[in-house]
Amino acid sequence: NAGVTQTPKFQVLKTGQSMTLQCAQDMNHNSMYWYRQDPGMGLRLIYYSASEGTTDKGEVPNGYNVSRLNKREFSLRLESAAPSQTSVYFCASRRRQGGSNQPQHFGDGTRLSIL
């Protein structure tokens, strides 16, 4: 049972290059999320997708785009990478069950460095 799978695990880019981070979940979850984690800043939400076909901005969406390709996959794109986007990126998914607050399940992250 793979859970949430992120690819790649590591990537180095030059300023201005573009890149797509991939995320797939095999738990049949409705909602998917992209976070970035920086030292001392905790987890900050970039974008999320409450269900297939919808996407919404989180706290720090500038410089990113997302695509909910199908129920399993949610990708994050950097169109023109900047050094400020150097971070660890986490994808998460969550089952929607009525009005209850089901917890999110995380992948192992993509470590992205932009030079």
Add this chain to the structure above:
Amino acid sequence: GQQLNQSPQSMFIQEGEDVSMNCTSSSIFNTWLWYKQDPGEGPVLLIALYKAGELTSNGRLTAQFGITRKDSFLNISASIPSDVGIYFCAGPHAGNNRKLIWGLGTSLAVNP
């Protein structure tokens, strides 16, 4: 806006000691989630709390949902080296429970 304040920010303890950390807010939460993040990995859910006053255990870990609904506590008994990591609390955003509010974490180091 909603915020979660975790304390302490970091802890360095001896193996075998008990650990206590907490998460507080000026806002009411109806769910508290405790996650652990091992170095180089993503956060993993430890305990979920859904009812004020609830006390839930997971092995050596025990978490409580505060009566005021503005705080939660996590205790680890008889710590071992693999307890090392960052512990996060989280709770649903008041206006949109599809999103979570996160604390900044408590970093735990255990000296064998």
